[in-house]
Amino acid sequence: MSRAKKNRAESIDPQSIPKAVVNRLSLYLRELQHVVRSGRETTSSSRLGSRLGFTDAQVRKDLAYFGQFGHPGVGYRCQELIEAIRRILGTDLGWPVALIGVGNLGRALLGYRGFNRQGFRITAAFDVEQAKVGAQIEGVEVYHLDQLEQVLLKHAIRVAVITVPATAAQEVADRLVDCGIEGVVNFAPVTISLPDSVSLVGVDLAIELEQITFSVVNRTNSR
Amino acid sequence: MSRAKKNRAESIDPQSIPKAVVNRLSLYLRELQHVVRSGRETTSSSRLGSRLGFTDAQVRKDLAYFGQFGHPGVGYRCQELIEAIRRILGTDLGWPVALIGVGNLGRALLGYRGFNRQGFRITAAFDVEQAKVGAQIEGVEVYHLDQLEQVLLKHAIRVAVITVPATAAQEVADRLVDCGIEGVVNFAPVTISLPDSVSLVGVDLAIELEQITFSVVNRTNSR
DNA sequence: TGGTGTGAATGCCTTCACAGCG
DNA sequence: CGCTGTGAAGGCATTCACACCA
Numbered sequence: 133m134s135r136a137k138k139n140r141a142e143s144i145d146p147q148s149i150p151k152a153v154v155n156r157l158s159l160y161l162r163e164l165q166h167v168v169r170s171g172r173e174t175t176s177s178s179r180l181g182s183r184l185g186f187t188d189a190q191v192r193k194d195l196a197y198f199g200q201f202g203h204p205g206v207g208y209r210c211q212e213l214i215e216a217i218r219r220i221l222g223t224d225l226g227w228p229v230a231l232i233g234v235g236n237l238g239r240a241l242l243g244y245r246g247f248n249r250q251g252f253r254i255t256a257a258f259d260v261e262q263a264k265v266g267a268q269i270e271g272v273e274v275y276h277l278d279q280l281e282q283v284l285l286k287h288a289i290r291v292a293v294i295t296v297p298a299t300a301a302q303e304v305a306d307r308l309v310d311c312g313i314e315g316v317v318n319f320a321p322v323t324i325s326l327p328d329s330v331s332l333v334g335v336d337l338a339i340e341l342e343q344i345t346f347s348v349v350n351r352t353n354s355r
Numbered sequence: 356m357s358r359a360k361k362n363r364a365e366s367i368d369p370q371s372i373p374k375a376v377v378n379r380l381s382l383y384l385r386e387l388q389h390v391v392r393s394g395r396e397t398t399s400s401s402r403l404g405s406r407l408g409f410t411d412a413q414v415r416k417d418l419a420y421f422g423q424f425g426h427p428g429v430g431y432r433c434q435e436l437i438e439a440i441r442r443i444l445g446t447d448l449g450w451p452v453a454l455i456g457v458g459n460l461g462r463a464l465l466g467y468r469g470f471n472r473q474g475f476r477i478t479a480a481f482d483v484e485q486a487k488v489g490a491q492i493e494g495v496e497v498y499h500l501d502q503l504e505q506v507l508l509k510h511a512i513r514v515a516v517i518t519v520p521a522t523a524a525q526e527v528a529d530r531l532v533d534c535g536i537e538g539v540v541n542f543a544p545v546t547i548s549l550p551d552s553v554s555l556v557g558v559d560l561a562i563e564l565e566q567i568t569f570s571v572v573n574r575t576n577s578r
Numbered sequence: 579t580g581g582t583g584t585g586a587a588t589g590c591c592t593t594c595a596c597a598g599c600g
Numbered sequence: 601c602g603c604t605g606t607g608a609a610g611g612c613a614t615t616c617a618c619a620c621c622a
Contacts, residue, residue: 151566152613155562156479158562158565162562166546183548184546187614188581189584190615192581193613196582199503202581203581203582203621204579204580204582204621205580206580206581206585223565223568226375236466236467237463237467239459239463240459244522246544246560247564249561250565270528288443288531291571293564314572314574321385321469322389323389331567331571333563333567337558338470338473339381339382340556340558341475341514341516342381342384342444342446343374343554343556344538344539344554344556345448345514346443346444346445348445348514348554349444376591401603410592411603413592416592416605418605427598427602427605428603429602433590
């Protein structure tokens, strides 16, 4: 099926893989796609690393968690490694995604091209405002939140993106869990708690800016 | 000036503080604000920690990098700690922010309330499309990218948010650096390189989803 | 020569455990 | 008694260094 080199060992316990490694895997994938677009067919751990700010050893160690993908003396064949990483991340499967909360940010995500490119497709949107229900935005139907369970089942949706106001986020999350959701990306600026059988990633736009101001303020103005 | 307890030591080298600690600091801040809104005046390291998924020791250690904020037998007084963290992050200063790229995502961020609440204000937006230049969106003036230097200087803007397409991101970043920018949050799905005198945080919406699918696919369906 | 994969060493972050204080 | 601040211990992730391969 695939021409991966020695695939004998899918045997490592996936639970034991550091979160940071998985994050870097996504960065490798993005960078590999960039390399392909720029016309190169192979790259190396040191090239990849220096582009992303990691050591070459780090890159090799990360990939070694999942198998043997490199070719000594050559490096990594981009297309081959891209396919491998997409299989590892699961994005080769194509994921229908639900979006809850059709406000400014929700609408922006509905129009975001990057999702499709990486194997995601927002398949249904939800809101509680009747004025929005029934509309099509960027080709995606907007349902009332009460239709959540029905629509998730119909489209076999397993992951959701939350873009509702902070005050509503926990309640929405609970309803998603009741409907059997398996993973959530939360853009509401509040901590939500879920059973740990459900995967959760939080993105807070203000927090990203805070990380910047901290390092700007605390930069030693040498150099 | 402030009633922080023993503030003798701002003496720790800020460079030596782990990135992860600063990240959690932002989470503590957000949670403390939540606690205040819910009517409580104090909280404790264990309460904070369990809400956010950290141990109590972790919370205390993190805060100890920056000083002594707690009250034995009582815990942390929310308002006091909020102010301390905002000073540490620098967000007590109020930051004018530039936004480059008035597309879907850019527009959404222009309307995002959360920034103001945390001490940021998008003060100027930029684009290269003449149709957008001159408009006011959410009360923010849209300038042509060629006016970048002039406007940044005028408003004393030191940090910027990039929401342009991936193909334009590096060039925009370079221009920002030329104008003396000190920090950048990059929402374009591509790695950009900057002199390391400039702080950089990247946010890739598709990558967040990839983290979710990985853990969903690799969940051991026990429990 | 140019590059991978990987045990061993290093270093950093987290957790433990407890003294000390209100 | 409750809870903080912190040295010491522990564990985990990164880096080093080298055998091996094309």
